[in-house]
Amino acid sequence: MTAPFPTPKTDEAQRLLSPEELEAALRDIGARRYHNLHPFHRLLHDGKLNKDQVRAWALNRYYYQAMIPVKDAAVLARMTDASLRRVWRQRIVDHDGDAPGDGGIERWLKLAEGVGFARTYVESTQGILSATRFSVDAYVHFVKERSLLEAIASSLTEMFSPTIISERVAGMLTNYDFITKDTLAYFDKRLTQAPRDADFAIAYVKEHATTPALQRQAMDALTFKCNVLWTQLDALYFAYVAPGMIPPDAWTPGTGLVPEPAVAQATGTGTLTAHDVPRLPRGVRLRHDAVRDQHVLLAPERTFDLDANAVMVLELVDGQRSVRDIAGVLAEKFTADASVIEADILAMLNDLATKRVLER
Ligand SMILES: O=C(O)c1cc(C(=O)O)c2c(n1)C(=O)C(=O)c1cc(C(=O)O)[nH]c1-2
Numbered sequence: 001m002t003a004p005f006p007t008p009k010t011d012e013a014q015r016l017l018s019p020e021e022l023e024a025a026l027r028d029i030g031a032r033r034y035h036n037l038h039p040f041h042r043l044l045h046d047g048k049l050n051k052d053q054v055r056a057w058a059l060n061r062y063y064y065q066a067m068i069p070v071k072d073a074a075v076l077a078r079m080t081d082a083s084l085r086r087v088w089r090q091r092i093v094d095h096d097g098d099a100p101g102d103g104g105i106e107r108w109l110k111l112a113e114g115v116g117f118a119r120t121y122v123e124s125t126q127g128i129l130s131a132t133r134f135s136v137d138a139y140v141h142f143v144k145e146r147s148l149l150e151a152i153a154s155s156l157t158e159m160f161s162p163t164i165i166s167e168r169v170a171g172m173l174t175n176y177d178f179i180t181k182d183t184l185a186y187f188d189k190r191l192t193q194a195p196r197d198a199d200f201a202i203a204y205v206k207e208h209a210t211t212p213a214l215q216r217q218a219m220d221a222l223t224f225k226c227n228v229l230w231t232q233l234d235a236l237y238f239a240y241v242a243p244g245m246i247p248p249d250a251w252t253p254g255t256g257l258v259p260e261p262a263v264a265q266a267t268g269t270g271t272l273t274a275h276d277v278p279r280l281p282r283g284v285r286l287r288h289d290a291v292r293d294q295h296v297l298l299a300p301e302r303t304f305d306l307d308a309n310a311v312m313v314l315e316l317v318d319g320q321r322s323v324r325d326i327a328g329v330l331a332e333k334f335t336a337d338a339s340v341i342e343a344d345i346l347a348m349l350n351d352l353a354t355k356r357v358l359e360r
Pocket residue numbers: 068154155156157158159160161164165190229
């Protein structure tokens with residue numbers, strides 16, 4: 001497809017660059033346009049956003065994460081060479097995993113849950129900004145419509161991502177008390193996946209962009225992709241930072257979240273989340289008081305009576321299972337909805353945590 005408004009030909013576009021010059025020109029595009037330079041990222045990394053603004057970022061970026069394998073499947077579908085497909089298909093595995101509960105999309109959902117979202121709300125994508133959807137969809141369309149060279153070149157933003165990831169993880173861990181290393185686990189794997197993918201893509205582009213016109217196409221593809229990323233942050237900034245104009249139907253703070261247990265909130269104690277592994281602190285025991293026929297939690301100089309549900313949960317608290325694991329066991333036992341059980345268990349365990357008879 002020819003662009004309706006083709007990029008004006010510059011002198012640079014007329015001259016065939018050496019592969020090294022081409023790489024330098026591509027890197028220069030990143031140095032000027034990559035999304036690490038966007039004000040929203042600067043605020044995110046420097047700890048200048050509030051929790052809801054960080055939530056808006058996590059929610060919207062989920063759509064990018066979820067569509068990346070769709071994009072890569074489209075790229076794969078254009079490859080007639082099995083040896084290329086064999087390399088590219090790894091990208092889909094990285095995001096989808098080999099089994100349920102595995103892979104990058106799952107890890108992004110954990111990030112979103114870590115900042116308080118209900119997984120089903122995030123997966124529904126109903127609260128994302130239209131601009132997020134437009135720009136991510138534009139990326140998918142681009143790789144379907146343009147040449148394979150352009151499709152591969154558009155992924156070259158990944159050359160620049162390891163730096164921003166290191167900066168983001170360090171910045172967010174230092175600056176936000178609600179962010180943990182576990183929450184950001186998504187990025188651990190990207191630190192090796194992104195350079196591996198980028199090395200392959202840049203080698204391909206250097207080998208196949210063999211005319212000035214093809215080199216220009218590769219550069220334009222990378223510029224386009226930088227714009228895909230930049231636009232998403234513009235939209236976040238506009239809606240959630242300044243002027244703070246949230247479009248109709250987009251996420252508004254307070255919605256789509258797992259309710260935080262009121263007691264833990266009031267006392268300000270660290271709230272357990274579904275991924276935490278609860279255990280009884282040293283000196284606290286689950287006992288059956290035979291005289292009263294009552295299960296109790298026995299702590300130094302204190303006891304707490306437990307109802308039957310609490311006993312069932314605490315019998316599964318073994319310092320190995322996470323809250324989610326425990327909910328899974330009980331959901332299976334009672335053929336009930338695991339997410340409902342999980343919410344109940346979290347409320348109960350957080351109540352015990354505030355009484356200091358449970359820890360993670
Ligand atoms: O955290 C980031 O700043 C960042 C940037 C990019 C990128 O540069 O496109 C990707 C990712 N992360 C990422 O996680 C990811 O899976 C990914 C895939 C692609 C792609 O174009 O195929 N880019 C990116």
